Amino acid sequence: MSQTRTPLLKVSGLVQEYVTRGAGGQKAGVVHAVSDVSFELHEGETLGIVGETGSGKSTLARAIIQVERPRSGSVQFQGRELTTMSRRELVSVHRDMQMVYQDPFGSLNPRWRIEDVVAEPLRGHTDMTRAERVARVAELLDLVGLDPARYRDRRPMELSGGQAQRVAIARAIALNPKLIICDEAISSLDVLIQAQVLNLFEKLRDELGVAYLFIAHDLATVKQVSDRVAVMHLGQLAEFSPADELYAHPRHPYTRALLDSVPVLDVVTGAVRRPRPLQGEPPSPLHPPSGCRFRTRCPIAQDVCATVEPALRDTGDGQFASCHFPLGVDAARLAPATAA
Amino acid sequence: MTTVDAFPSDTVTRTDGEPPVVLRVDDLRVTFTRGGREIHAVNGLSYTVRRGRMLAIIGESGSGKSVSVRALMGLLPPSAVVEGSALLGDEQLVGRTDRAMRAIRGRDVSMVFQDPARSLNPTMSVGAQIVEAVRAHRPLPKREAAARAVELLKLVRLSAPERRFHEYPHQLSGGMRQRVMIAIALAADPKVLIADEATTALDVTTQAQIMELLVDLQERLGTAIIMISHDLGLAASYADEVLVMYAGRAVEHAPTSTLFGNVRMPYTAALLGAIPQLTTPSHARLTVIGGHPPDLGALPEGCAFRERCPRATERCIERPPLEEHEPAHAYACWHPVDQRAGDVLGPLTETGDVKEEAR
Numbered sequence: 001m002s003q004t005r006t007p008l009l010k011v012s013g014l015v016q017e018y019v020t021r022g023a024g025g026q027k028a029g030v031v032h033a034v035s036d037v038s039f040e041l042h043e044g045e046t047l048g049i050v051g052e053t054g055s056g057k058s059t060l061a062r063a064i065i066q067v068e069r070p071r072s073g074s075v076q077f078q079g080r081e082l083t084t085m086s087r088r089e090l091v092s093v094h095r096d097m098q099m100v101y102q103d104p105f106g107s108l109n110p111r112w113r114i115e116d117v118v119a120e121p122l123r124g125h126t127d128m129t130r131a132e133r134v135a136r137v138a139e140l141l142d143l144v145g146l147d148p149a150r151y152r153d154r155r156p157m158e159l160s161g162g163q164a165q166r167v168a169i170a171r172a173i174a175l176n177p178k179l180i181i182c183d184e185a186i187s188s189l190d191v192l193i194q195a196q197v198l199n200l201f202e203k204l205r206d207e208l209g210v211a212y213l214f215i216a217h218d219l220a221t222v223k224q225v226s227d228r229v230a231v232m233h234l235g236q237l238a239e240f241s242p243a244d245e246l247y248a249h250p251r252h253p254y255t256r257a258l259l260d261s262v263p264v265l266d267v268v269t270g271a272v273r274r275p276r277p278l279q280g281e282p283p284s285p286l287h288p289p290s291g292c293r294f295r296t297r298c299p300i301a302q303d304v305c306a307t308v309e310p311a312l313r314d315t316g317d318g319q320f321a322s323c324h325f326p327l328g329v330d331a332a333r334l335a336p337a338t339a340a
Numbered sequence: 341m342t343t344v345d346a347f348p349s350d351t352v353t354r355t356d357g358e359p360p361v362v363l364r365v366d367d368l369r370v371t372f373t374r375g376g377r378e379i380h381a382v383n384g385l386s387y388t389v390r391r392g393r394m395l396a397i398i399g400e401s402g403s404g405k406s407v408s409v410r411a412l413m414g415l416l417p418p419s420a421v422v423e424g425s426a427l428l429g430d431e432q433l434v435g436r437t438d439r440a441m442r443a444i445r446g447r448d449v450s451m452v453f454q455d456p457a458r459s460l461n462p463t464m465s466v467g468a469q470i471v472e473a474v475r476a477h478r479p480l481p482k483r484e485a486a487a488r489a490v491e492l493l494k495l496v497r498l499s500a501p502e503r504r505f506h507e508y509p510h511q512l513s514g515g516m517r518q519r520v521m522i523a524i525a526l527a528a529d530p531k532v533l534i535a536d537e538a539t540t541a542l543d544v545t546t547q548a549q550i551m552e553l554l555v556d557l558q559e560r561l562g563t564a565i566i567m568i569s570h571d572l573g574l575a576a577s578y579a580d581e582v583l584v585m586y587a588g589r590a591v592e593h594a595p596t597s598t599l600f601g602n603v604r605m606p607y608t609a610a611l612l613g614a615i616p617q618l619t620t621p622s623h624a625r626l627t628v629i630g631g632h633p634p635d636l637g638a639l640p641e642g643c644a645f646r647e648r649c650p651r652a653t654e655r656c657i658e659r660p661p662l663e664e665h666e667p668a669h670a671y672a673c674w675h676p677v678d679q680r681a682g683d684v685l686g687p688l689t690e691t692g693d694v695k696e697e698a699r
Binding site: 052199221227 | 499545551552571578601611614621623624
């Protein structure tokens with residue numbers, strides 16, 4: 001992938017914080033939901049984002065599409081800065097940047113027919129005639145594997161979860177977006193439907209060149225679709241690596257812990273590797289630990305981890321990790337991990 | 341109904357020295373009436389659970405896995421008709437009145453659900469809720485019940501149990517809440533613990549912790565566990581025995597060590613093929629089968645999976661019984677896959693067909 005091209009999406013120093021209030025509206029604390037996150041995404045590329053509950057992965061997505069304006073930092077999409085853009089201007093941006101959520105029913109108007117649901121973005125953003133819209137909706141439903149003749153007149157409640165999610169995807173791709181943000185888009189689906197939807201995402205990527213931000217808590221799913229993977233921990237990037245490298249040799253102990261938490265089943269031989277659970281509870285984003293935010297659960301933490309916050313640094317093989325002691329790497333030979 | 345449909349449960353784990361059977365489910369059926377239509381959610385399910393063992397019941401939404409255990413717990417709406425038999429020790433669970441069921445529920449068999457936030461009372465401290473569960477089945481004085489509650493919190497390895505006792509559910513993480521739910525479920529030292537997708541809503545890190553805890557309890561207390569899940573990887577890691585359900589019936593049932601590596605029912609093979617693996621390269625396509633699970637109000641004749649099955653033939657119009665075709669390995673299929681011969685899931689080969697018909 002050429003690095004000289006303008007990235008499709010460029011996120012720099014993104015910060016999102018929420019103030020919590022106690023009794024009487026007094027400021028009780030600040031939730032550090034996303035702390036200084038930067039990355040680039042190129043056309044047709046899929047970036048997987050994984051992390052536990054409270055890691056800030058969904059907050060990051062909402063800050064990118066400006067549903068919630070970030071506290072600071074920059075989000076550039078196709079070279080245009082979104083954080084300072086008016087709501088009106090953003091409408092035109094959202095044409096190229098669509099989102100698919102975990103609960104398809106929550107984003108589909110229950111009273112509308114499927115045809116109207118999928119045609120809605122076409123009505124707002126194009127000057128297609130009614131006949132053209134009907135034809136386009138049929139094409140879209142076909143693309144997501146729903147027979148238009150059978151489904152166009154149904155209402156969302158008459159669909160299964162998998163069918164409804166495919167309708168949400170048909171609507172998301174109606175305007176040929178450049179980027180689709182999937183926020184746990186397949187988590188609630190049964191495994192056979194998950195596989196269908198994952199294959200659909202891959203097909204759209206091949207045929208339409210769509211780029212994805214694919215947010216999930218499941219590392220195996222993310223692996224399937226991603227070129228690169230960002231591992232988030234308590235609002236920060238713990239690791240940012242090419243997918244195959246990250247899974248073959250994770251650099252951050254947190255990535256290692258996430259991989260170890262997943263059972264590995266060899267479908268052919270039936271051999272199983274039981275998960276090795278991480279000990280301890282995730283720390284509160286209200287009071288993140290000093291230094292490295294993972295150190296309270298980290299099996300290899302040293303004294304320095306409590307005092308110095310490690311910066312994201314190049315650990316070779318295109319991998320980046322925020323760790324004083326990246327796994328499988330001689331840390332002494334790397335650039336210092338202290339923030340510049 | 342022919343008896344051939346019933347799983348030969350006694351013969352599945354017949355090795356001498358097996359722990360005693362604590363729960364024996366026989367030809368369990370659950371039917372709902374909805375809008376004048378009969379919905380056949382569970383259609384003749386049989387299995388046994390032994391002391392200190394874990395049985396995983398695997399299936400997709402609508403396979404009847406959850407309904408089948410809720411029927412044992414007496415947790416179905418009054419419109420549900422439950423038939424068959426479920427013997428817990430020598431107590432019959434099917435056909436009990438609500439009142440009679442309440443005495444058993446929690447004491448002999450208890451259940452942990454997917455969403456601990458919704459199962460816990462947000463206005464009561466964690467300790468008070470466990471004390472309530474303890475005293476529901478044993479008339480202990482408050483102080484002793486409280487001591488027992490702290491003991492239970494220690495048992496489920498909740499950090500700082502004395503402090504957590506006074507905390508409220510919203511002060512705990514999802515994993516900690518699930519530990520509290522398990523403590524409540526264990527309050528009366530039940531023989532059988534049913535975990536209904538108990539780790540599905542948790543983070544992977546927490547999921548592994550809770551599963552380890554369940555295995556630990558099973559070994560230390562001898563509790564039998566029924567784990568309801570859609571996750572074959574999790575079942576393979578922790579369960580002793582796996583039962584795969586489709587359209588309200590068991591379609592494959594075997595000890596974990598026998599099943600994986602030698603899956604026979606094409607539906608189980610399809611489930612396995614659809615799991616994204618950590619070991620497959622990026623952008624590899626998954627094996628998918630089309631179609632949807634059948635309408636439980638209008639079950640097709642014959643094998644319920646045949647409309648989606650790449651191996652289906654005319655023979656499948658006749659329903660294959662669940663039979664123990666190999667020692668300790670039962671499946672319901674006329675055209676089983678042969679994983680050992682490298683045949684994972686595809687259209688039926690000519691040789692496979694001949695072999696099958698010659699039987």
